[in-house]
Amino acid sequence: FQCVTDRTCVNKTRKCDGIPDCSDRSDESGCSHNFSHKDGCNPGQFRCVSSGHCISESNKCDSQMDCEDGSDEDEILCS
Structure with missing residues (x-):
C-alpha cells in the first residue's frame, strides 16, 4: 500500500x-x-500488537514502553 x-x-x-x-x-x-470496538479496546485506547492489551491512547508515543512488545512506541507510529 x-x-x-x-x-x-x-x-x-x-x-x-x-x-x-x-x-x-x-x-x-x-x-x-472499527478496530477500537472489534479488538475489545474502548475508544481512546490503543491495542498492543503482540499481547492485545489495551492501554490509554495518551500512553502511546510518550517515550515510555507500556506494551510488552514496545508497539506503543513504534518508530513509524510515533513519527
Whole structure:
C-alpha cells in the first residue's frame, strides 16, 4: 500500500490493521471496520500488537514502553 501524502510504501497486510503506519494515517482510512470496538479496546485506547492489551491512547508515543512488545512506541507510529 502506498501512503497518500509522502508516497512511502507499507506492506499491504498492515492496511486496515488498526495501527497507522503512514504519517497521514491513510493506511487506516476507508476501512470497513472499527478496530477500537472489534479488538475489545474502548475508544481512546490503543491495542498492543503482540499481547492485545489495551492501554490509554495518551500512553502511546510518550517515550515510555507500556506494551510488552514496545508497539506503543513504534518508530513509524510515533513519527
